[in-house]
Amino acid sequence: MTGSRIFIALVACSVVGCAAPPEPADMILTNGRIYTLDWDDPDLEGVPAPNAPFSDSWQPDAEAIAVSGGMVVAAGTSDEIERWRDDSTEVVDLQGATAIPGLVESHSHAAGLGRNLRRLDLRGVIGEEDAVELIVAKAAETPPGEWILGWGFDEGEWATHGYPDNDLLSRQVPDHPVVLSGLHGFATWANQRALDEAGIDADTPTPSGGTVSRDSAGNPTGIFLNRASGMLGAAIPDAGAAQLEEDLRLGLEELARSGYVRVHEAGVGSSLLAAMESLDARGALPTRVFAMLSARDEPLSRRFIESGPVAEAAGSRLAVQSVKAYYDAALGSRGARMIEDYSDMPGHRGTSGNDYGFDQALVAELMAAGFQVGIHAIGDAGNRETLDFIAGVYEEAEGTEARRHRIEHAQVIHPDDLTRLAELGITASMQPPHAVEDKTWAEERVGPDRIRGAYAWRSLRRAGTSVIFSSDLAGSDHSIFYGLHAAVTRRDKQAEPMAGWYP
Numbered sequence: 278m279t280g281s282r283i284f285i286a287l288v289a290c291s292v293v294g295c296a297a298p299p300e301p302a303d304m305i306l307t308n309g310r311i312y313t314l315d316w317d318d319p320d321l322e323g324v325p326a327p328n329a330p331f332s333d334s335w336q337p338d339a340e341a342i343a344v345s346g347g348m349v350v351a352a353g354t355s356d357e358i359e360r361w362r363d364d365s366t367e368v369v370d371l372q373g374a375t376a377i378p379g380l381v382e383s384h385s386h387a388a389g390l391g392r393n394l395r396r397l398d399l400r401g402v403i404g405e406e407d408a409v410e411l412i413v414a415k416a417a418e419t420p421p422g423e424w425i426l427g428w429g430f431d432e433g434e435w436a437t438h439g440y441p442d443n444d445l446l447s448r449q450v451p452d453h454p455v456v457l458s459g460l461h462g463f464a465t466w467a468n469q470r471a472l473d474e475a476g477i478d479a480d481t482p483t484p485s486g487g488t489v490s491r492d493s494a495g496n497p498t499g500i501f502l503n504r505a506s507g508m509l510g511a512a513i514p515d516a517g518a519a520q521l522e523e524d525l526r527l528g529l530e531e532l533a534r535s536g537y538v539r540v541h542e543a544g545v546g547s548s549l550l551a552a553m554e555s556l557d558a559r560g561a562l563p564t565r566v567f568a569m570l571s572a573r574d575e576p577l578s579r580r581f582i583e584s585g586p587v588a589e590a591a592g593s594r595l596a597v598q599s600v601k602a603y604y605d606a607a608l609g610s611r612g613a614r615m616i617e618d619y620s621d622m623p624g625h626r627g628t629s630g631n632d633y634g635f636d637q638a639l640v641a642e643l644m645a646a647g648f649q650v651g652i653h654a655i656g657d658a659g660n661r662e663t664l665d666f667i668a669g670v671y672e673e674a675e676g677t678e679a680r681r682h683r684i685e686h687a688q689v690i691h692p693d694d695l696t697r698l699a700e701l702g703i704t705a706s707m708q709p710p711h712a713v714e715d716k717t718w719a720e721e722r723v724g725p726d727r728i729r730g731a732y733a734w735r736s737l738r739r740a741g742t743s744v745i746f747s748s749d750l751a752g753s754d755h756s757i758f759y760g761l762h763a764a765v766t767r768r769d770k771q772a773e774p775m776a777g778w779y780p
């Protein structure tokens with residue numbers, strides 16, 4: 278903020294002509310189409326602010342900027358910015374290219390993005406047979422006995438068509454344990470060899486908040502949903518600290534290439550934090566990292582309740598000031614907690630709270646210790662219960678309301694709750710790609726009425742809520758252009774539907 282005020286002052290200065298010549302800049306970007314974004318927010322209906330560079334269309338508001346000491350100190354025409362140049366100034370000729378400020382990815386799984394580069398990619402694969410064909414090909418080039426890990430089938434899409442069992446998969450790939458994760462981590466599909474190695478059989482209990490598909494004899498058939506989706510995790514050989522660090526580095530490097538300068542990593546456990554600290558100590562973090570500690574890692578949470586939040590130190594790129602907790606699961610896999618039954622599964626309302634492993638006391642302690650929380654809530658009951666929980670903590674622990682807490686996804690909100698986020702000062706952390714990707718099955722889950730309170734960005738803004746957007750990568754494409762496209766048009770990558778999905 279301070280930086281941007283200084284910058285306005287200097288631009289004004291350059292326009293009226295200052296007596297003192299400016300200090301030479303460290304760097305000048307010139308001859309570009311620069312959008313400073315240094316104008317007010319659009320109004321609640323989306324109309325650009327009067328001081329925005331918009332008439333019939335958007336236009337860049339500068340051609341050049343000067344940078345000193347890591348701060349933008351001036352913006353203007355290329356001629357105006359020449360004044361900041363001397364022999365020591367680095368000059369970058371943009372040759373008409375567009376420049377925008379560095380981006381913040383506010384909900385990401387960057388280590389997962391790096392890891393996915395090593396795993397079998399099932400994105401866009403709909404049918405069981407197509408998936409098995411890809412896995413057979415992977416098995417042909419993998420030594421027998423070695424684990425085959427994959428990811429990326431669409432939980433919601435597969436749930437709608439009916440999840441497969443593992444008969445075909447186990448017959449075609451008998452010699453490798455195979456574990457495949459859904460796009461958003463709320464469904465796992467595994468073959469018999471993997472179940473054997475994990476020791477999962479008819480006697481294995483189903484964890485609360487989870488679903489294990491079973492045959493008539495009670496034997497698991499290879500599909501694990503919601504809280505059960507992590508059941509095979511312990512059996513998969515640990516990639517090791519060095520591999521995790523490399524996965525994180527690769528993921529962040531890809532984000533840096535895509536224009537991001539700071540990444541909020543949602544759900545950081547002990548080993549991932551160690552990887553971040555190791556990279557940071559070597560000056561090797563490709564972007565700034567805002568770590569949201571996983572409230573599922575109790576020892577780590579306890580450690581930070583002792584120390585309190587850790588802000589980014591000089592020379593560091595790592596801040597640990599936030600916590601990610603999980604109140605319910607996902608809509609596609611029908612784990613999100615709903616006030617009324619799912620429209621396509623009478624008698625079923627999903628799971629939440631203690632049943633889903635949400636440790637109220639621990640999260641309240643973290644909030645009292647000064648942490649911001651970002652609580653995952655998808656269903657209308659999940660969101661309502663999360664709002665009740667946060668309001669309760671405000672009453673019990675003084676000062677906790679000042680931390681800009683967030684609800685992650687805030688996907689389906691009951692009309693009665695629409696104003697409560699603003700009243701409680703809670704930010705809705707939402708993902709435009711989810712709307713345009715979930716649209717094929719979301720309405721089946723919640724029906725024609727509740728869908729109007731789903732992915733309701735404008736309604737939340739009208740109610741005075743601060744809304745932030747992100748991609749929730751690696752489940753969705755992190756390209757800012759895709760995110761903006763989804764947010765503005767409510768169309769998918771194929772530009773469907775023409776008129777936008779509930780525009």
Ligand SMILES: [Zn+2]
Binds near residue numbers: 384385
């Ligand atoms: Zn996420």
